[in-house]
Each structure stands twice: as C-alpha cells, then as structure tokens.
Amino acid sequence: MLILLSVGGITLVSFLSFQRIEWLLVSIIETKVSPIIQNAELEREFSKVSAETNLLISNFTAQDEKVVRQQGTALLEIVRKNLTRSIVTNSEELRAVLEQFIDALQSLVEQGTKIIRISAMIQDIDAQLSEKLGQLEDMVSEKMLMLAMQGTNSEAFSLEQLVSMIPEYKNFHSQLNIQLIKSNQANAGLQIVENTYEDTIVALLNDFKAALGVITISGKEFEAIEGELRQLILTYQQEVVDLHAAMRTFQDRLTRFKQVQDQAAQDMAQINLAVSHATENIRQEATSSVQSSKTLIISLSIAIILILIMAGYYALRMIRPLTSLARTANQLAQGDISSTPYPVKTQDEIGILAVSFRNMVTYVQNIANVTEQIAEGNLQVNVQPRSPKDVLNTSLQKLVIYIQEVAQIMHKISQKDLNVTVTPKSEQDVLNTSLQHMVQNLQSMMDEIGQQNWIKDGLNQLNMELSGGLSLREVCDRATSFIARYLQAGQGVLYIYHAQEERLQLQGTFAFAERDEVSDEYRLGEGLIGQVALERKAILLKHPSRAESVISTGTFDGAPLQTYTFPLVHENELFGVAELASFEPFDDLKQEFLQEVTRIIAMAIFSAIQRERVQTLLRNSQE
Structure with a gap:
C-alpha cells in the first residue's frame, strides 16, 4: 500500500511539473522561436538561390539561350515569391539589398543570353x-x-x-x-x-x-x-x-552582382548572430524551468527507490533463476547462443529445469559451431546424430554431404574441367539444377568464343596480308590464297568486275588448273560466276559433278564436295566475285567468315584500282 501511495504521489507531482514545463515551452516558441524559424527559412532560401545562380552563371556558355532564360526566370520567381515574402519581419536594409540582388541577377541573365545568341551566330558563320x-x-x-x-x-x-x-x-x-x-x-x-x-x-x-x-x-x-x-x-x-x-558588359554586371551577393551574405550573417543569441536565451530559460521540476521529482524518487530496493531484494532471491532462464531463452530466440543460464544449486523443480535448459543450449551451440565452420568454407566437418531421433543433426549431416558434392563439382569447373556431370537429386533441387544449366551455358559460351576468335584471327591475318601498296593482281592472288588456305579449301578463283564492259575477268587463283570448260571471263548472268555478280548474292553448290569442277593434286583428281561462290561488294558497289571449292562442307561458321571477308577484299581491290588510276594519270600528265 505504501508503495502504491508513493508511486501515486510521484506521478501527480510529475504531471503538474510537466504541465508547467509545457506552458513555458509554448510561450517561448510563440514569442521567440517563430522569428528564428523565419530567419532560418530566409537564409536557407537565399543560400539555395545563390548556389543555383552561381551554377547557372558558371555554365551559361555551354547551354542553349532558351534554357538559360528559363532557368534565370525560375530563379527570379523564387526570389520574388519566397525571399520577398520571408523578409516581412526583417530589416528594411535587407529588403533593399535583396531587391538589388533581383535587379543584378535579371541584368546578368539578360547579358548572358545575349552572349549566347552572338556566339551562336559566330558558330554559324564559322560553319559557312x-x-x-x-x-x-x-x-x-x-x-x-x-x-x-x-x-x-x-x-x-x-x-x-x-x-x-x-x-x-x-x-x-x-x-x-x-x-x-x-x-x-x-x-x-x-x-x-x-x-x-x-x-x-x-x-x-x-x-x-x-x-x-x-x-x-x-x-x-x-x-x-x-x-x-x-x-x-x-x-x-x-x-x-x-x-x-x-x-x-557581362564582366561589369558580374562584378556588381557579386558585390550585392556579398552584401546580402553579410546581412544574413548578422541575422545568424541574432539567431545564435536568441537560441542561447531560449536554452537558458528552458534549462531553468526544467531544473526546478527535476529537483522535486528526484527528491520523491529517492524515497520511493529506497522502499523498492528493500522489497526488491527479497523478490530477487526468488525470481533470479527464472529471470536468468527467461533471458537466456530470449537471447537464444534472437540467435545469441553465447550466454548460459544462471547456475542453480538447488535440487527443486527450478534446478532441474536449469540443468535441462543448459544441456539444450550446449546442443544448439554444437550445431552452430558446425554451421559456422561450413560458412567459413571448412567442409571437413564431422556431424554425428546423438540418437536415431536426432532429426536436426541427421539433416545437418545430409546437408554437409550435399555441399561437399557441389564443392567438388565447382572445383573441377574452376580447373577448367567442364566435362562434369551434374544430376539434380529431385525436381526441387534448385542448386544442382542451376549448376547443371551453368555448366551447359559455359560449354556453349566457350564454343561460341572459340568460333568468334577464329573469325577475328582470320580477319586480322587477312588485313595484314593485304596491307601495303599492292597491285591489283597481288591483292587478288594474296586474297584468294589466304582464304583458301584458312578454310582448307582445295581450289579458289577471284574474278574482277569491269562495270563499263559488264564483264568479269579472272585475276586471282589458288591451285587452279585451266580447262576448256572453265572460262577466264564471264558476262553478267553468264554461268555461276555471272549469276552471282548479277544477283549480288552468294550461291552454295553441293555435290558438283566431276565435269563441273575438279580439284587436282600431285596424286589424284577429284570433284569437290561443295563450292561456294560469293560477290565482293563494298558500299553497294560490285568489285568482283570469288569462288572456293572444298572437299569439306561450307558450314555456317565458314559462311559467316566469308561474309566478313567480302568487305575487306572489296576495299583492298578498290584501293588497288585507285592507286593504279592515280599512277596512270601521273604518267599521262608527265608525258
């Protein structure tokens, strides 16, 4: 009963003290804090406008006239609507400075847009x-x-x-x-x-x-x-x-603007000084009001605390073991397994509960130690169930074995061994399923990278082969020889297209033997060469007869498996037609390579033709 009366008295005194403090704080806010807030808002708005104005001026030459004018107008609107409204309670001197700031800013923006307009005219004249x-x-x-x-x-x-x-x-x-x-x-x-x-x-x-x-x-x-x-x-x-x-003129107006800006900043500094003094006065008044209430509350609190200490001492002896168990259980629920229950030496029900709880904490700590080692990368852990009904350790043992199997597969992959077999244990085995897809994607990606590198290496080697001031015949021979060797073709020819005469003439060969049925000159639409030139599309001929095409070596003659005839086009202009014959099929990779080769050979032919034309003109002019 005494405790209840003491608590009630302290509560009543505290309520009255807080009511008095609330009344004092409201009075202080209404009389002093409101002007401080207005001054702070004024300073913040001015700082924002000053920063944005400096940014606009520093970058105005790199922006469009319309953008500079819009941004300048927006800044002027902010100053007129916010700053002029905020200085109602401030000095007339600051009001005048801010009005000068508006005039200087408007004049500076107008002059900046004029400079941008003149610069645009100069750029137009420069282009002309x-x-x-x-x-x-x-x-x-x-x-x-x-x-x-x-x-x-x-x-x-x-x-x-x-x-x-x-x-x-x-x-x-x-x-x-x-x-x-x-x-x-x-x-x-x-x-x-x-x-x-x-x-x-x-x-x-x-x-x-x-x-x-x-x-x-x-x-x-x-x-x-x-x-x-x-x-x-x-x-x-x-x-x-x-x-x-x-x-x-812009420099003169900029000087004036900075002077007005500095003057406004000085006036703001005076406002800040006044705010600082007002804040200190508020702090002292609030401290004095709170201190008197605090003294009364402390005096009554000491009395009740002494009473509660005496009562709590005896209650503590009774509830300490239960409190310790509750605290440990709460920490365990939050994941903290580092603490142990308060040691209880009694043999009653509380003592038995404490021993059982301590054994449970030890069990959880052992499991946590195993999982921590796994998290640190140590998979050489030994998990043994304590009994046939130890479901947690049994599941943990299966988890360790599962992770070890996945780690072995990942180790092989890290050693560039993609010949691994990943078999998901079930439809819900997301990890092994994802690992299986990853291995398949890596294998596919490595194959694709190898193919692209093969194409890039071939193009680089062809560029090197055709570099230098080569004649037209040298360009044709080198290009035909290179692509035939790179694609392991048995034979190759290259015909140059003469646009004025609409005919194609043989210029480059590789392992080619002249025959009566094979002409060294074709018209548009004549034969396979002429047809490719006419359509400007490649033609793949499979299983040609011996009468149509023959590859001759030192030991035998034989018909190729396939021939591939493709146009040499650059910027929609036909420069020639090339044809390869091979005992191996021209798969998609080889055809992709030949599509890339077309542009390089056509450009080399174009350069060689231009060089020969220039040399001919020089010789004619010298004659």
Missing part, C-alpha cells in the same frame, strides 16, 4: 567559312586535274600558289577557333578576368583577308567564292567585336 574553304579546295583540285589531263602548264603556277595557300587559310580558320575558345573560357564563369584575345582575333581576320588576294589572280572562276569569303570574314569580325563588347 569552313564550307566555303572546302568548296575552294575542291574547285582547285578539279582545275589542277583538268590542266594535268590537257597538258596545259601556263596556269599551273598561279594555281600552285593557291594550292599552297589553302593550308594557310585553314590554319587561319583553326587559329580563329582556338583564340575564340580561349576568349570564351577566359570570360565564362564566376571569375573576373581581363580579356586580351579580341585584338589577336581581329589581327588574324585582317591577315586572313589579306591572304585572300591570291585567289583573284588564280582565275576568274574563283572571284565569286573569294567575294563570299571576304564577306564572311567581315561579318565574322563584326560579330567578334560585338561579342567582346557584350563580354565586357
């Missing part, structure tokens, strides 16, 4: 200038080729001067781009820098215009493009001057 230089180079090349074919040398000297100036024009163009990029980098971002690149760019443009005089003396047909280049350079020069003027 590059295009005109390309046209000039093409016109000079065409006229040089025409003069070389006509054998006229009277105009060659002026054209050679123009040819020598084209790289100089391109160099001017490149230097302009480099200086403009440096200028943009110098002016972009938040740093205030001095730009000295404008004079350099203007000087380069003047030199560029002066160098265009060589175009006029090279022929009347170049006067039009020379005028276009001069007009582009003049427009480029005016835009560069406008760009740097805009950049200087």
